[in-house]
Amino acid sequence: MVRLIDVSKSYENGARALRNVSIRIDDGEFVFLVGPSGSGKSTIVKLITAEIAPTEGRLMVNGYNLNTITPRQVPYMRRTLGVVFQDFRLIEYKNVYENLTFAMRAAGASGADIRKRVSYVLELVGLDKKMGRLPGELSGGEQQRVAIARAFLNNPSMIVADEPTGNLDPARSLEIMMLLEQINALGTTLLVVTHERELVNRFSKRVVAIDGGRVICDGTGRYYEHEENRL
Amino acid sequence: MKKTGCRSNFGYFLREGIHNIFCHGLMSVASIGMSVACLLIMGSFTLLAVNAETNLKNLERENEILAYVDENLTEAEARAVGSKIAAISNVSDCTFVSREEALQSFVDEHQGNALFQNLPDDVLRHRFQIHITDIRYMEDTVEAVEAVPGVADVSAQLDLSKGFLTVRNIAGAVASVLVVVMLGVSVFIVSNTVRLATFARREEIAVMKMVGATDWFICGPFFFEGLILGVLSAVIAFFLQWVTYEALLRVIETSDTMRLLTVMPFADLSGWVLRIFLITGLLVGAFGSVTTIRKYLRV
Numbered sequence A: 001m002v003r004l005i006d007v008s009k010s011y012e013n014g015a016r017a018l019r020n021v022s023i024r025i026d027d028g029e030f031v032f033l034v035g036p037s038g039s040g041k042s043t044i045v046k047l048i049t050a051e052i053a054p055t056e057g058r059l060m061v062n063g064y065n066l067n068t069i070t071p072r073q074v075p076y077m078r079r080t081l082g083v084v085f086q087d088f089r090l091i092e093y094k095n096v097y098e099n100l101t102f103a104m105r106a107a108g109a110s111g112a113d114i115r116k117r118v119s120y121v122l123e124l125v126g127l128d129k130k131m132g133r134l135p136g137e138l139s140g141g142e143q144q145r146v147a148i149a150r151a152f153l154n155n156p157s158m159i160v161a162d163e164p165t166g167n168l169d170p171a172r173s174l175e176i177m178m179l180l181e182q183i184n185a186l187g188t189t190l191l192v193v194t195h196e197r198e199l200v201n202r203f204s205k206r207v208v209a210i211d212g213g214r215v216i217c218d219g220t221g222r223y224y225e226h227e228e229n230r231l
Numbered sequence B: 001m002k003k004t005g006c007r008s009n010f011g012y013f014l015r016e017g018i019h020n021i022f023c024h025g026l027m028s029v030a031s032i033g034m035s036v037a038c039l040l041i042m043g044s045f046t047l048l049a050v051n052a053e054t055n056l057k058n059l060e061r062e063n064e065i066l067a068y069v070d071e072n073l074t075e076a077e078a079r080a081v082g083s084k085i086a087a088i089s090n091v092s093d094c095t096f097v098s099r100e101e102a103l104q105s106f107v108d109e110h111q112g113n114a115l116f117q118n119l120p121d122d123v124l125r126h127r128f129q130i131h132i133t134d135i136r137y138m139e140d141t142v143e144a145v146e147a148v149p150g151v152a153d154v155s156a157q158l159d160l161s162k163g164f165l166t167v168r169n170i171a172g173a174v175a176s177v178l179v180v181v182m183l184g185v186s187v188f189i190v191s192n193t194v195r196l197a198t199f200a201r202r203e204e205i206a207v208m209k210m211v212g213a214t215d216w217f218i219c220g221p222f223f224f225e226g227l228i229l230g231v232l233s234a235v236i237a238f239f240l241q242w243v244t245y246e247a248l249l250r251v252i253e254t255s256d257t258m259r260l261l262t263v264m265p266f267a268d269l270s271g272w273v274l275r276i277f278l279i280t281g282l283l284v285g286a287f288g289s290v291t292t293i294r295k296y297l298r299v
Helices: A041-048 A074-078 A096-106 A111-124 A140-153 A170-185 A197-202 A225-230 B006-023 B025-062 B075-086 B099-109 B135-146 B158-200 B202-210 B215-254 B266-295
Strands: A002-010 A016-025 A030-034 A056-061 A081-084 A158-162 A189-194 A206-211 A214-220 B065-069 B091-097 B127-132 B151-155
Touching: A002 A041, A016 A041, A016 A056, A016 A214, A030 A041, A030 A170, A030 A197, A041 A056, A041 A158, A041 A189, A074 B202, A081 A140, A096 A111, A096 A140, A096 B202, A111 A140, A140 A158, A140 A170, A158 A170, A170 A189, A170 A197, B006 B025, B006 B215, B025 B158, B025 B215, B025 B266, B065 B075, B065 B135, B075 B091, B075 B127, B091 B099, B127 B135, B135 B151, B135 B158, B158 B202, B158 B266, B202 B215, B215 B266
Parallel strands: A030 A189, A030 A206, A081 A158, A158 A189
Antiparallel strands: A002 A016, A002 A056, A206 A214, B065 B127, B065 B151, B091 B127
């Protein structure tokens, strides 16, 4: 579960990225976080992953109070999260299998668990036949599947996907979104940051819209017309 | 989820460390090359200093003070003076030479010269050959020996001893400075190489942080990489040092002038050289890698 209560964030250059944002995401939810560039979406992702700390307000992620978390606790908090990036961030010189085993081992898993889990997750994302390929030998969609597999590997409570379809064509984007929906159906909470209205509107999910560092809309289903125009 | 143990992580770090070295082969070769060069320079000057010290010690041993005993004393009285000389703090040994022995030695040195044959027994005085512990205090020791009752005169090559001292001090100081400087250069080079390697892998480190790797887990492979580079550098430098030292030894042995120098065989020094190289290599590798990687942990 994620709770942001009156969270504000100002950067050192004085820019106010968030102003009194309150969002609650319950376990098992699928939430789209939408908004134009510079609206504060990425700041929310960075706050949730403890890359930055809030200037004001309270922040709880999967039972960890990020206002009081110590640097030693941060890795353990992050193991409850899976993060998917727009640019995949796969290690180029490791093949698909190694990219996944590396991530699981980094999170402290043992050899037997790694083999079992990696096989299962590769099958889930449909890449079990390509586990020996290097990322450069895969299409963008396949690379993002590997990134999703990596995020899901450690069985996190929540996956945060930051513009996961930003580098993909509409057909591949839809596939990725359906894969994320499938993972959500298995019980993992999903927070998908995107600005692709068409894609969001195809799924009947909760949509949190943010603009100018404030939450301007929080509802289920399609964007409202006037909000679409604003965004 | 079952957690990995220390042994499992150790194997992983070792494999990843070796893997990293091969993955960034050119940088690893450059790092090893520079470390080997630094260790060789450091080792060469240290060996030079060790051999200089050995030669100076030899010269120090051979540099003796002669204390002549008052000629009015009997041999027994003259011998008794020896205990007072031996009690002086810087005196390491003190050997009595009777006037007869001194004369015999003198005659032996000038065999064939009729002028020195058939000299009377009492032409020379009883004397003591004195060796000292520390050449730095030779002047004080000479004064102390002169003050001993029964000692008529003291002969000491003070200028020579001061010369030895100056040479040893300069050699020691130069060697010490070079060791410190080369150590600093080695750390800088290895840390720079690891810095380049970690910079090249900053994305990888960022991913590790994102999936919840601890700082120790992230540091592990880089730490082992540094250690392996250090050990490889030390072993290569050791064998190169051995080869160059033996080659120099052969040159010295065949040279008419330089063969007067005492050069220690490498076998006598190899244990120390290997240990010093390994310790230096390990420290430089570990220090260079850890200090550098810490910068990239702030993700």
